[in-house]
Amino acid sequence: MRNNINGDNINVIMATDCGSTTTKSILIQKIDGEYRLTHRGEAPTTVEAPFEDVTRGVLNAIMELEELSGRTILKGEDIKSPATGDDGVDIYISTSSAGGGLQMMVGGVVKSMTGESAQRAALGAGAIVMDVLASNDGRLYHEKVKRIRQLRPDMILLSGGIDGGTVSHVVELAEVLEAANPRPRLGINYKLPVIYAGNNKAQDAIQERLGEITDLTVVDNIRPTLEEENLQPSRDRIHDLFMEHVMAQAPGYKKLMEWTDAPIMPTPGAVGEIIQKIAKQDDISVVGVDIGGATTDVFSVFEGQFNRTVSANLGMSYSICNVLAEAGIPNVARWVPYEMNEKGLTNRIANKMIRPTTIPQSLEALKIEQAIAREAMRLSFEQHKEFAVNLKGIQQKRTISDAFEQSSSGRTLVNLMELDLLVGSGGVLSHAPRREQATRMLVDAFLPEGITRLAVDSIFMMPQLGVLSTVHEKAAVEVFEKDCLIQLGSCVAPVGKFKEGQVMLTYEINLLNECITGEIVAGEMKLIQAEYVGCSATFKPGNGLDLGKGKNEPIQTKIYGGLVGILLDGRGRQPFTIPSNMSTRVRKLWEWSDATNEYPAEEK
Amino acid sequence: MAQSYTPGLKVLANTSSQKIRQLPLKGEVLVEVGDKVNADTVVASTHIPGNVQMLNVARQLNVEAEAVPDCMLVKIDENIEKGQIIAESKGLFGYFKNQLKSPIDGTLANVSNITGQALLSEPPIAIEVDAFSAGTIKEILPDEGVIVNSNGALVQGILGIGGESHGEIAVLVKSRDEIISKALINESHAGKIVIAGAYLPLDVFTHAQALGVNGIVVGGFDYDALSSILGFNLGVAVTGSEDLGISLMLTEGFGEIEMAEGTFNLFKQFDGKFASINGSTQIRAGVIRPEVMIPHTEDIESTELKESDMIICEGSPVRVIRAPYFGKVGEVVSLPAPLVKMESETMVRVAEVEFETGDVVTIPRANLEMILH
Numbered sequence: 001m002r003n004n005i006n007g008d009n010i011n012v013i014m015a016t017d018c019g020s021t022t023t024k025s026i027l028i029q030k031i032d033g034e035y036r037l038t039h040r041g042e043a044p045t046t047v048e049a050p051f052e053d054v055t056r057g058v059l060n061a062i063m064e065l066e067e068l069s070g071r072t073i074l075k076g077e078d079i080k081s082p083a084t085g086d087d088g089v090d091i092y093i094s095t096s097s098a099g100g101g102l103q104m105m106v107g108g109v110v111k112s113m114t115g116e117s118a119q120r121a122a123l124g125a126g127a128i129v130m131d132v133l134a135s136n137d138g139r140l141y142h143e144k145v146k147r148i149r150q151l152r153p154d155m156i157l158l159s160g161g162i163d164g165g166t167v168s169h170v171v172e173l174a175e176v177l178e179a180a181n182p183r184p185r186l187g188i189n190y191k192l193p194v195i196y197a198g199n200n201k202a203q204d205a206i207q208e209r210l211g212e213i214t215d216l217t218v219v220d221n222i223r224p225t226l227e228e229e230n231l232q233p234s235r236d237r238i239h240d241l242f243m244e245h246v247m248a249q250a251p252g253y254k255k256l257m258e259w260t261d262a263p264i265m266p267t268p269g270a271v272g273e274i275i276q277k278i279a280k281q282d283d284i285s286v287v288g289v290d291i292g293g294a295t296t297d298v299f300s301v302f303e304g305q306f307n308r309t310v311s312a313n314l315g316m317s318y319s320i321c322n323v324l325a326e327a328g329i330p331n332v333a334r335w336v337p338y339e340m341n342e343k344g345l346t347n348r349i350a351n352k353m354i355r356p357t358t359i360p361q362s363l364e365a366l367k368i369e370q371a372i373a374r375e376a377m378r379l380s381f382e383q384h385k386e387f388a389v390n391l392k393g394i395q396q397k398r399t400i401s402d403a404f405e406q407s408s409s410g411r412t413l414v415n416l417m418e419l420d421l422l423v424g425s426g427g428v429l430s431h432a433p434r435r436e437q438a439t440r441m442l443v444d445a446f447l448p449e450g451i452t453r454l455a456v457d458s459i460f461m462m463p464q465l466g467v468l469s470t471v472h473e474k475a476a477v478e479v480f481e482k483d484c485l486i487q488l489g490s491c492v493a494p495v496g497k498f499k500e501g502q503v504m505l506t507y508e509i510n511l512l513n514e515c516i517t518g519e520i521v522a523g524e525m526k527l528i529q530a531e532y533v534g535c536s537a538t539f540k541p542g543n544g545l546d547l548g549k550g551k552n553e554p555i556q557t558k559i560y561g562g563l564v565g566i567l568l569d570g571r572g573r574q575p576f577t578i579p580s581n582m583s584t585r586v587r588k589l590w591e592w593s594d595a596t597n598e599y600p601a602e603e604k
Numbered sequence: 605m606a607q608s609y610t611p612g613l614k615v616l617a618n619t620s621s622q623k624i625r626q627l628p629l630k631g632e633v634l635v636e637v638g639d640k641v642n643a644d645t646v647v648a649s650t651h652i653p654g655n656v657q658m659l660n661v662a663r664q665l666n667v668e669a670e671a672v673p674d675c676m677l678v679k680i681d682e683n684i685e686k687g688q689i690i691a692e693s694k695g696l697f698g699y700f701k702n703q704l705k706s707p708i709d710g711t712l713a714n715v716s717n718i719t720g721q722a723l724l725s726e727p728p729i730a731i732e733v734d735a736f737s738a739g740t741i742k743e744i745l746p747d748e749g750v751i752v753n754s755n756g757a758l759v760q761g762i763l764g765i766g767g768e769s770h771g772e773i774a775v776l777v778k779s780r781d782e783i784i785s786k787a788l789i790n791e792s793h794a795g796k797i798v799i800a801g802a803y804l805p806l807d808v809f810t811h812a813q814a815l816g817v818n819g820i821v822v823g824g825f826d827y828d829a830l831s832s833i834l835g836f837n838l839g840v841a842v843t844g845s846e847d848l849g850i851s852l853m854l855t856e857g858f859g860e861i862e863m864a865e866g867t868f869n870l871f872k873q874f875d876g877k878f879a880s881i882n883g884s885t886q887i888r889a890g891v892i893r894p895e896v897m898i899p900h901t902e903d904i905e906s907t908e909l910k911e912s913d914m915i916i917c918e919g920s921p922v923r924v925i926r927a928p929y930f931g932k933v934g935e936v937v938s939l940p941a942p943l944v945k946m947e948s949e950t951m952v953r954v955a956e957v958e959f960e961t962g963d964v965v966t967i968p969r970a971n972l973e974m975i976l977h
Contacts (some may be wrong), residue, residue, distance in 0.1 A: 044970065064953075067941060141658040168669065171718045179656050179713065179723055184929055313840055318887060321827070322839025343828060347858035348927070350827035353841050354763045354857055354887060358926040358971045361952060365927055366948035433949030600949060 008360035012083040015464035016090040018096040021293035025061035035475040036481035041065040053252035095463040097267035105153040107133035109160035109169040118159040121231040126266030189213040229425035270466025275299040284420035291426035293317035298384035298545040306390035310425035311380040317356030327375035335371035337589035373428040377422030416449040434449040450548035454488040487532040489562035493569040494545035499555035504570035509537040520570035529559025612974030613760040626749035641735040648673025654726030666765040669720030699917035737880040738899040756899035764883030764894025766851035771818040777801040780868035803860040819851040819881040823863035844884025844965040926971040934959040
């Protein structure tokens with residue numbers, strides 16, 4: 001790692017994101033005093049044989065940048081730095097989720113209390129939580145031991161007990177770890193990193209049991225009192241250990257770490273940084289999704305509280321068959337506007353799993369991939385809603401009764417009617433050939449209610465900007481606002497029970513040059529072309545329906561269009577239904593596609 | 605000349621393969637550098653800890669947790685037998701003692717004065733690692749295993765199931781596009797590795813399994829048939845631990861897809877030879893592809909692949925790995941630099957590929973696989 005970052009003299013920045021399938025590179029240059037994205041490149045990630053070296057994919061992605069920009073960045077396999085004329089770059093940074101990302105196990109005494117806190121700490125640091133070990137998880141001792149040996153996590157976070165409380169339960173968990181004597185996933189010769197963030201009174205006993213056989217570090221208790229959650233020390237330590245141990249063991253990462261000017265960040269951690277910045281800057285509630293090849297991450301900020309979940313096996317390539325298995329074939333097929341033979345559909349999807357870097361060449365293949373993306377995001381969002389319950393957050397104060405309430409079930413913080421902005425990122429959204437497709441995928445998967453703004457990461461660069469914001473905030477913010485976030489428009493969707501043929505919504509929208517009025521009936525979608533400027537509008541929900549102000553209450557508001565426009569969705573929410581009859585369903589899908597300019601015309 | 609990196613599966617008639625044969629835990633290496641080994645030669649062995657059981661001594665003896673170590677009648681790591689009295693309370697004036705018997709044969713692994721529990725471990729389980737393929741020991745990994753060097757033919761598949769096995773190669777179809785039938789497999793194929801053509805129906809797989817066939821290599825198989833064999837839908841391509849008694853390797857993918865010509869011809873060339881098959885697959889970081897290794901009995905100079913062999917450029921032999929030309933083989937005629945719009949409207953880097961029929965088509969570079977032979 002070179003340490004020559006000087007804010008004033010930075011003119012050329014290069015960033016890469018090593019995903020599980022593709023390595024993306026971007027080039028940012030200072031033009032007329034402003035940082036702008038100028039070029040992007042990509043190449044298949046090369047953690048697989050025959051290369052087994054992530055830097056090959058990085059070099060290929062940089063070579064694409066060179067080809068497209070005419071700039072000479074590499075000298076052999078070295079990155080030229082600093083930039084001079086048409087040569088070199090001033091900063092090089094990278095994020096990574098290749099190699100399966102950071103895979104952790106966490107432990108806590110009570111599954112729904114310290115277990116959940118530990119899980120939140122790990123997820124917030126960008127990890128995939130493989131399992132939560134708890135004294136009350138219902139598994140027998142030997143089953144826990146077997147599970148740890150089998151999973152071979154990259155790291156374990158052990159918590160349990162409040163400071164000064166009973167030590168026996170958390171020590172018992174440490175004894176389970178001791179008996180399992182776990183081996184790390186990568187690298188046979190190093191000790192497994194274990195972070196202890198539990199009862200401070202048990203620190204000596206934990207040291208005694210795990211000090212020799214693991215690489216143990218002790219940090220402040222994640223739950224020092226029943227009413228307090230203190231996640232940051234554990235998260236910081238997870239980041240450090242990710243760099244020191246996990247990345248250093250992955251194929252080629254030692255070399256990559258030497259090339260970068262800032263520590264390599266796990267991709268989800270970097271995206272989380274950006275989502276939180278958007279919510280804070282505009283004081284709004286945000287849901288973000290990053291759909292990748294192996295995992296789908298969902299981020300949300302509601303009531304000022306940030307939550308992140310990762311659905312470890314819901315992705316578009318490596319785990320595409322798991323989406324099929326979890327969602328079921330009928331749920332995927334309901335988005336495909338063709339009559340498809342089930343065997344043909346499953347074989348096609350399975351072929352993507354075994355050749356994960358391929359891309360859809362035909363329109364039919366694209367539609368199938370986008371159908372799966374809808375289901376992957378829908379399932380991930382379901383998981384997120386269950387996890388993002390109140391009482392979470394850093395240093396949040398609660399009463400004792402609140403704390404016990406949590407152990408039963410918390411209230412979800414996710415309220416779609418309150419949602420201001422839905423942001424999508426990830427290859428299938430960012431690289432969708434038409435922005436209308438990204439809009440439809442987001443709306444169909446998340447089913448936003450009332451009035452919601454929609455945006456997409458233009459070329460899938462939120463991860464790179466997330467890490468850039470930690471070393472050069474000005475450049476990150478400028479590029480994010482001007483080149484990264486594409487404002488797609490808004491979705492208007494009334495909520496409540498309705499009858500067939502019923503008017504769902506009447507509207508009056510004052511665009512720059514004209515006033516558009518009309519109505520939407522049940523099962524209809526309409527797209528109104530409108531730019532990204534605030535237009536005054538009046539929406540009146542149909543009988544018994546709600547747009548956010550209560551049943552039958554009209555709304556006068558300012559609505560934003562965007563690259564796609566204002567999408568009026570009369571398909572209903574709570575319930576949202578798609579016709580079960582095949583021919584009606586296919587007909588409706590074509591109708592919705594045509595109304596939203598989703599796909600090029602083809603024979604039906 | 606324009607070039608592009610792309611993944612590829614090895615189909616090599618004469619190569620040198622180095623296999624790391626490693627124990628899951630540290631243990632004993634049983635061979636030395638230079639030793640000649642057969643496929644079934646055990647090269648390293650160890651014992652993994654047996655299953656553990658927890659015994660709540662404090663509760664059963666009705667004593668405080670901190671008193672438990674003093675109540676134990678056996679030492680840590682000492683062998684114990686089922687029914688043996690392993691702990692005893694001090695009682696009152698030497699009377700009214702409570703006793704605790706071991707529920708298992710094994711050893712006393714740990715005693716905790718905080719939780720008051722004793723950890724009993726069942727006898728260790730022996731783990732042995734064999735050489736997988738005949739060859740020479742190239743390197744010793746102290747306490748962990750060895751690297752075996754094997755010279756022979758190597759065929760990598762795209763996905764497999766089942767672990768490692770051995771047997772004679774038996775090519776049972778006449779051509780690479782033939783669909784194998786039950787009638788072609790009989791008792792004489794027990795213990796062999798059967799080579800099928802374009803497709804393996806599920807009933808033929810179960811027939812072969814019942815007859816004791818050790819392995820099957822085929823172009824394509826159905827995903828739902830795979831689910832039925834495994835008993836679940838394979839969500840992520842991580843396989844190898846299935847206990848099926850047979851290994852299956854797909855060379856092309858799911859569906860009915862004729863086996864690549866080079867692959868089929870290579871199996872025909874080595875029909876009747878002894879081979880090793882490994883169905884284990886992990887399509888993730890540190891990818892593991894299934895493979896068949898056919899060792900050469902005599903030492904032959906092998907040609908190694910260089911990194912440059914794995915770069916697609918004009919003239920490279922490639923296979924298309926996605927619809928609409930899935931499975932077709934051709935030669936790259938050009939690699940244009942500008943992005944090109946596909947039917948799906950996706951803008952991609954492409955290659956112009958000429959098929960054997962003389963047709964030249966435009967295909968995304970990401971949908972091509974190098975043919976490495």
